[in-house]
Amino acid sequence: MAISAKLLGEDEYVVVSTRTHWKALIGPVFLLLVVAALGGFLAAIVPSGTLQTPARIAILAVGVVVLATFALKPFLNWFFSTYTITNRRLITRHGILTRTGRDIPLMRINDVSYEHGLVDRLLGCGTLHIESAGERGQVVLPDVPHVEHVHLQMSDLLFGGPEGRPGDGILEDEQPPEHMRRRPQPQEQQPRTDDGTIFSSDDDR
Numbered sequence: 001m002a003i004s005a006k007l008l009g010e011d012e013y014v015v016v017s018t019r020t021h022w023k024a025l026i027g028p029v030f031l032l033l034v035v036a037a038l039g040g041f042l043a044a045i046v047p048s049g050t051l052q053t054p055a056r057i058a059i060l061a062v063g064v065v066v067l068a069t070f071a072l073k074p075f076l077n078w079f080f081s082t083y084t085i086t087n088r089r090l091i092t093r094h095g096i097l098t099r100t101g102r103d104i105p106l107m108r109i110n111d112v113s114y115e116h117g118l119v120d121r122l123l124g125c126g127t128l129h130i131e132s133a134g135e136r137g138q139v140v141l142p143d144v145p146h147v148e149h150v151h152l153q154m155s156d157l158l159f160g161g162p163e164g165r166p167g168d169g170i171l172e173d174e175q176p177p178e179h180m181r182r183r184p185q186p187q188e189q190q191p192r193t194d195d196g197t198i199f200s201s202d203d204d205r
Contacts, residue, residue, distance in 0.1 A: 020143040021125035028071035
């Protein structure tokens with residue numbers, strides 16, 4: 001499920017790699033059970049005779065077409081769609097035969113937030129909203145598992161830890177954006193002697 005190491009840059013590592021939440025498979029699984037039960041019932045009540053075998057084959061063919069269209073395709077879309085967060089960028093991949101992807105450098109992300117309703121909270125997922133400084137603007141990642149944890153990890157990468165340090169999204173040789181720079185802290189004033197000189201314990205050494 002994780003992105004190939006060949007696609008990562010130097011000193012880049014994966015922080016989070018996930019598919020959408022398994023709730024995307026509830027519909028396909030339910031449809032599979034309904035079609036299988038209904039197909040078995042219809043095949044059982046087909047009257048005996050010369051048309052019994054062709055009728056059962058037709059029922060089977062219709063069931064396969066319905067499952068391939070409304071169950072197999074959503075499953076493959078879920079299986080081949082991934083969200084990956086590294087210490088440098090956000091990577092999204094979608095598609096079965098035709099693959100589409102998008103990479104957003106963390107330095108271009110201005111804000112990250114999440115939302116989840118009652119059902120999402122019960123299932124442990126939510127929607128992640130990412131504001132990027134680009135032509136497309138906002139990126140929405142639906143049904144992200146453990147969305148609060150993913151949001152926290154992205155915030156640490158973007159804005160640093162509790163001490164306010166820049167996260168790994170800033171390269172060592174790059175100037176961080178204005179909103180990610182630390183404000184200079186005022187220096188602690190040293191006690192002064194009566195003649196105005198600064199007293200330091202190093203003077204006694």
